[in-house]
Amino acid sequence: MRYGFHLATVVLAFALGAAAAEPGTGAPPPNLAPNASFEQPDTRIGAVPARWDVFSMVFTNIGISTAAHRTGRQAVLVRAQEEAHAVQGLTFHRRVRPGDVYTLILHVKNNPANPMGEFTHGAAVLQWRDHAWGFLSETELSRWDEAISQLRWSRVAVEGAVAPEQATYAVVEIKMMEGEKAGTGSFFVDDVSLIRTDR
Numbered sequence: 001m002r003y004g005f006h007l008a009t010v011v012l013a014f015a016l017g018a019a020a021a022e023p024g025t026g027a028p029p030p031n032l033a034p035n036a037s038f039e040q041p042d043t044r045i046g047a048v049p050a051r052w053d054v055f056s057m058v059f060t061n062i063g064i065s066t067a068a069h070r071t072g073r074q075a076v077l078v079r080a081q082e083e084a085h086a087v088q089g090l091t092f093h094r095r096v097r098p099g100d101v102y103t104l105i106l107h108v109k110n111n112p113a114n115p116m117g118e119f120t121h122g123a124a125v126l127q128w129r130d131h132a133w134g135f136l137s138e139t140e141l142s143r144w145d146e147a148i149s150q151l152r153w154s155r156v157a158v159e160g161a162v163a164p165e166q167a168t169y170a171v172v173e174i175k176m177m178e179g180e181k182a183g184t185g186s187f188f189v190d191d192v193s194l195i196r197t198d199r
C-alpha cells in the first residue's frame with residue numbers, strides 16, 4: 001500500500017508539471033521579475049531588495065522586512081514618507097518587442113503594526129518605454145488603500161498587456177502615493193511575477 005501511495009504522488013506531481021508547462025518547450029514560462037520573493041539580501045532588514053531600484057520625490061522608505069512574508073522569510077515593507085503628494089516606489093525593467101503580451105502579478109498586505117492611513121494609496125504600474133527610454137504609455141493595474149486586509153495577502157494582477165509600437169522596455173513600478181495631506185502607515189509586497197504569455 002505504501003508503494004501505491006508514493007506512485008500516486010509521483011503521477012500527480014507529473015500531471016501538475018505538465019499542466020503548467022509552456023506549449024512546445026515543456027518548460028513553464030520564466031518569471032522575468034528579479035528576486036521575485038525579496039529573499040535577497042538575506043535578513044538585511046531595511047535594505048533595498050537586490051536587483052530592484054527605488055525612486056522617490058522626497059526620500060525612500062522602502063526595505064526588506066521579516067515581519068511578514070507570503071513565501072520565503074521576507075517581504076518588502078513600504079512606509080509613508082509623511083509628506084503631502086509624496087510618491088515613492090520600487091521598479092525593474094526588461095527588454096520587450098512590440099506586440100509581446102505580458103501578465104504582471106504581485107501580492108500586497110496592509111501592515112497590522114502600522115496600517116495605511118486615509119491619505120495613503122498603493123498602485124502597480126506596467127509602463128512602456130522606447131529605445132531611448134522615452135515614455136510611451138502605461139497601464140495602472142490596480143490601486144489599494146487602507147481597506148486592504150491586514151491578515152491576508154491581496155493579489156494584484158493584469159493579464160494581456162500588449163507592448164505598443166516602438167516599445168523596447170517594459171517597466172514595472174510598485175508605488176506608494178500620499179494625498180492632499182501627508183500619508184501614514186505602510187504595506188508589504190511579496191511574490192512579484194512578470195511573465196510573457198503570448199508564446
Ligand SMILES: [Ca+2]
Pocket residue numbers: 037038039069070071072073074075190191
Ligand atoms: Ca518573500
